[in-house]
Amino acid sequence: MSFDSHTKPSFRNMDILISNWSSVRSLPESYIFPAERRPGTHNIPASKDIPIIDLARINGHGRYQVIQQIIEACQDFGLFQVINHGVSRELMDQTMALFKQFFASPAPFKARFYSNDLNASCRLYTSTLNYENEEVHYWRDNLTHRCRPLEDHINHWPDDPPHYRKVVAEYSIEVGKFLSTILELICDGLGLESQYFEGEISKNQLVSVNHHIPCPDPSLTIGMQAHCDPNLISMLQQGDVCGLQALKDGQWIGVEPLPNAFVVIPGLQLRVISNGKLASAVHRVVTDSKESRTTIGSFLVPSNNVLIRPADCLIGSSGMLYRGYTYQEFFDTFTSNNCEAETALECFKV
Ligand code: OGA
Ligand code: NI
Helix, strand or coil: CCCCCCCCCCHHHHCCCHHHCCCCCCCCHHHCCCHHHCCCCCCCCECCCCCEEEHHHHCCCHHHHHHHHHHHHHHHCCCEEEECCCCCHHHHHHHHHHHHHHHHCCHHHHHCCECCCCCCCEEEEECCCCCCCCCCCCCCEEEEEECCCHHHHHHHCCCCCCCHHHHHHHHHHHHHHHHHHHHHHHHHHHCCCCCCCCHHHHCEEEEEEEEECCCCCCCCCCCEEEECCCCCEEEEECCCCCCEEEEECCEEEECCCCCCCEEEEECHHHHHHCCCCCCCCCEEECCCCCCCEEEEEEEEECCCCCEECCCHHHCCCCCCCECCEEHHHHHHHHHHCCCCHHHHHHCCEC
16 A cells, blocks of 8 residues: 655545555554554543533523533533434434445545645545644544535535535534524523624534544554644534543543434634633544444634634633634644644633
């Protein structure tokens, strides 16, 4: 197997997509992490403590309680699960099936979408966008769709099977509505003026699909390194294979794949806007030796020029924890600091 890299899409560099590997008996050396960065105990049981919030209760008397649960979950765990979120099981399953089919498609079809361009309407890549320069690769392929405005991007998405675009578009609209609802509840819970999270601050939406084939040795490598999401807010449809873990009080805990649920993870921008009141969970993905794992992430991302700063009403007696910045400034700092949240945030602390 050749790992030569080329900047232009070609069949050679399609060799680097793990979804194109038919069988892998031993872990290629370029995936073996140095001992201190290995996952350690990777098969951690799912935690029963992560809050599961029932959104069916927001219409009526339950709304206040749901808001409290969300705010507490953000403070205690920096993530939570949501059931009765309003997106139909049928649409979830149909979308998941299409993405699994995509990763199982022949290499020449997938080659059309291979790209390292952050602004591409649809980009397929492996490990990270920094594949050529990184020392060790992550055991994952990723397909990211830009979704807003839909008409600018949809014609660049995969078109086989023919209903792919229609279904993924509907999915993106429905999960977009769900994320807006969660943001409204957070907005209420923080006491921010209504519509605080509308407009430029949540302008961009991405649907980002991670795919991991069975891994010969999950103890030596990782699907995604420990990280915080840099955006405003993220959600995940996990599928049915374990792999997502979150850091809680210095320990990794498993996030149970619940077939009907979405996992919600506040992004680092919510931590800053809330002046440190809400946490953004450190999370990672471990690999599985037997099963392929496909997850659908959806992210709301601010426009590059939007100014982000702690909300006035949350600057209490301890003052403003972070200075204002543009999202572009934050993202550049984040990526140039190896996507390490604490190091990046340090640059904006007052
Ligand atoms: C992410 C992420 C987790 C998963 O894409 O940022 O954390 O389970 N994904 O795929
Ligand atoms: Ni993440």
